[in-house]
Amino acid sequence: MSNVAVRINNLGFTYPRQSVSCFSNLNLEVKEGERFGLFGPNGAGKTTLMNCMTGLLQFEEGSIQLLGHEIAHHKRSVNKLFGFVPQDLSYYQELSPAENLAFFGAWSGLHKTEIKNKTAELLEVLGLADVRNKKVEEFSGGMKRRVNLAIGVIHNPRILFLDEPTVGVDVHTRHAIINYLKHLNENGTTLIYTSHQLSEAEDLCNKVALIDDGKIIAHDTLNQLLIDHKEDGLEGLFINLTGKSYRDS
Amino acid sequence: MMFKLGSTILKDIRILTRDRLGLIFMFVMPIVLAVVITAVQNSTFEMLNTNTVPMLICNRDTGEAGKQLETAITKAGMFDLKQVMPDVTDKEISEKMHAKDAVIAIIIPADFTLKIKQKSNETAKKALRNFGMQTDSIINDTSSVQPITLLYHPVLQESFRHSIQGALRSALLMVQNREVLKSLYFSLNETNLPDSLEQELMSSQVAINEVPVSRDGSRNIPNASQHNVPAWTVFAMFFIVISLGGSVVREKLNGSFVRLKTLPTNYLVALISKQITYLLVTFIQAAVVFSIGIWLFPVMGLPKLNLPADITGVVIVTLICGWCAVSYAIMIGVFAKTQEQANGIGAVSIVLMAAVGGLLVPSFAMPDSFTMVMKMSPLHWCLEAYYGLFLEGGKLKDVILNIIPLLGITFVIQLITLYGLKRKNLI
Structure with missing residues (x-):
């Protein structure tokens, strides 16, 4: 469990047609088996960093390795190693959960029987078995979030990237999602998670990093950070390290 | 894959x-x-070939050429002729067209027969002189036939108008040719052209055989x-x-x-x-x-x-x-x-x-x-x-x-x- 899941070395990234770079010489390491939380104010670079790690954005400097594989060189093979649960609902609303899982399962490289078994399991665990053949567009916000999560994990990824997976859901759905994520982690999946729900993050994450203005300003276990900064919760720590001014105005 | x-x-x-x-x-x-x-x-195809276009006709000519022209237009089969009294003015005809009584109107001038006859006589004499035959009068190429007025509604498309014009021109040529033929016959024989011969001469038109070009030799007419x-x-x-x-x-x-x-x-x-x-x-x-x-x-x-x-x-x-x-x-x-x-x-x-x-x-x-x-x-x-x-x-x-x-x-x-x-x- 001490292997490195994600290693970022001297990452440099600038959005096209922008003069100011998002990251410059950014370094970060996430060990296998960690429940890693990446936090920061709006516009700090959380989603951009996650998009660089998942290969959605091409960076110009440095390197990112997932389980020892350089993503810039082995994009397709690396893609099998991780799952991604984007903030936006990323599937086909016209299809049912089962149909979505069948399609994304095939694209994830699974065989027919694997898809069938995994679909049945996921729909059961995430409370979607009764609506497996209904169109997703008819679902509530919480059910849609659960479908979004199910698609991201259908291929049993070794690393799971989650960009605000519980945004806009009720307490019950949040608990169900967080519990399922813990279950996945117990079975060996490394979680890399961003959220603005800091109380939820305290419950889930055992390692956190705070990012602001494209720089990692703190990175350790949550307990150690709280001790170092004499705070009793993640919210206090967050305000302490990032200040109180708006960042996205 | x-x-x-x-x-x-x-x-x-x-x-x-x-x-x-x-x-x-x-x-x-x-x-x-x-x-x-x-x-x-x-x-559109049927309108030109089967159906008829409503046409107002105002014949101010009292002679036979005006009537012949009317008959030729009727025989063209393309028009549904509606008679307008000769004393109706051009403006009144325009108003009728605005009221959509017809999309096209034709006005035959009062001296149409007279002028057609004069023109035909002159043409016949010219022809006889070219044949080397004597004529008993001096040719004065002075007569000009007052044009037939064709009024059309602006909604009528140009291609359609040209098609109508072609049909009218054909009818007009029939009338003119008949008169030239009569003049020539009279000059040569000093008797009028017999009706039976006139009918025969005017009706013997060469048919056009339309053949669509096809690669497989079939003669299906494209529709x-x-x-x-x-x-x-x-x-x-x-x-x-x-x-x-x-x-x-x-x-x-x-x-x-x-x-x-x-x-x-x-x-x-x-x-x-x-x-x-x-x-x-x-x-x-x-x-x-x-x-x-x-x-x-x-x-x-x-x-x-x-x-x-x-x-x-x-x-x-x-x-x-x-x-x-x-x-x-x-x-x-x-x-x-x-x-x-x-x-x-x-x-x-x-x-x-x-x-x-x-x-x-x-x-x-x-x-x-x-x-x-x-x-x-x-x-x-x-x-x-x-x-x-x-x-x-x-x-x-x-x-x-x-x-x-x-x-x-x-x-x-x-x-x-x-x-x-x-x-x-x-x-």
């Missing part, structure tokens, strides 16, 4: 069949287009269905840009695309799937429209669509036209940033390509400056290939020169699409 492609095709078919509005647009629109345009063109059904099928195939272009943009925007990019499968699989799915759609579109042309048109009183003998040729041309249409729609979808952009640019470009490609105006009637542009329109080559089969009775080998440029354009479109995907980091 095949499993991934199969799953993607299944996904595309499911999404397509659940979009009822899109389906209606894809299948009802070509049917409506083919039926309406064929019916309109067929009625409005043969022209319109293939043309509007091509148009409908390309109009798939609204559905398919929009689908590509929707996929890019709705987030599923983001996830697809993180999966270990190349996005080209999605594009191949869309090409196969929508190629099937264009093929079904063509099959439906052709079936309606064959079986429903005769029931509706429209001419039946005759399928060419080379059915394999029709299938291959349809598939190639469909592939080009699908490729074009995907290209629009790849480059468009919003669904509105895809719909707007897609629809306008298809109408423009149809216009320059010969769907709206026949390609032979295009100005020379448009020839190059016309050849760049894929719709032009689709249409030419279909016309080669449907109108000329050709086989696949006869339209190969239309298929090659069409395939060339399709490859260029595919390359542009790949460039767009590469530039946007999608493949």
Whole structure:
């Protein structure tokens, strides 16, 4: 469990047609088996960093390795190693959960029987078995979030990237999602998670990093950070390290 | 790979069949287009050949030439003559036309017979002098026939007006020739032209035998269905840009695309799937429209669509036209940033390509400056290939020169699409 899941070395990234770079010489390491939380104010670079790690954005400097594989060189093979649960609902609303899982399962490289078994399991665990053949567009916000999560994990990824997976859901759905994520982690999946729900993050994450203005300003276990900064919760720590001014105005 | 492609095709078919509005647009629109345009063109054809155009006639001439002209116009069979009293003014006739009593009116001047006779006498004398025969009077080429006034409603299209003018000119020539013939006969025989001879001379017209040129030697006369059904099928195939272009943009925007990019499968699989799915759609579109042309048109009183003998040729041309249409729609979808952009640019470009490609105006009637542009329109080559089969009775080998440029354009479109995907980091 001490292997490195994600290693970022001297990452440099600038959005096209922008003069100011998002990251410059950014370094970060996430060990296998960690429940890693990446936090920061709006516009700090959380989603951009996650998009660089998942290969959605091409960076110009440095390197990112997932389980020892350089993503810039082995994009397709690396893609099998991780799952991604984007903030936006990323599937086909016209299809049912089962149909979505069948399609994304095939694209994830699974065989027919694997898809069938995994679909049945996921729909059961995430409370979607009764609506497996209904169109997703008819679902509530919480059910849609659960479908979004199910698609991201259908291929049993070794690393799971989650960009605000519980945004806009009720307490019950949040608990169900967080519990399922813990279950996945117990079975060996490394979680890399961003959220603005800091109380939820305290419950889930055992390692956190705070990012602001494209720089990692703190990175350790949550307990150690709280001790170092004499705070009793993640919210206090967050305000302490990032200040109180708006960042996205 | 095949499993991934199969799953993607299944996904595309499911999404397509659940979009009822899109389906209606894809299948009802070509049917409506083919039926309406064929019916309109067929009625224009019948108006010129079977039906009659309402015409006001104001004969202010009291002589026989005016009456003869009236008779000749009636015999042309093209007009439904409505008499207007000679004392009705030009202005009053115009008002009647504004009231839609007729779209065309003819006014025969008061001295029409007199002037026609004078002119005919002079023409006859000139002819006799040219033959070397003496005439007993001096020829004064002074008489000029006051022109017949043709009033037309502005709604009458120019081509239609020319057609009417041709019929009137023909009637007028009949009257003039009759008078010249009478004068010549009188000058030579000093007796009037016998009625029986007059009838015989004036009625012995040489018939025109119209023969359509066809490659298979058949003499089927092309009708409005043969022209319109293939043309509007091509148009409908390309109009798939609204559905398919929009689908590509929707996929890019709705987030599923983001996830697809993180999966270990190349996005080209999605594009191949869309090409196969929508190629099937264009093929079904063509099959439906052709079936309606064959079986429903005769029931509706429209001419039946005759399928060419080379059915394999029709299938291959349809598939190639469909592939080009699908490729074009995907290209629009790849480059468009919003669904509105895809719909707007897609629809306008298809109408423009149809216009320059010969769907709206026949390609032979295009100005020379448009020839190059016309050849760049894929719709032009689709249409030419279909016309080669449907109108000329050709086989696949006869339209190969239309298929090659069409395939060339399709490859260029595919390359542009790949460039767009590469530039946007999608493949």
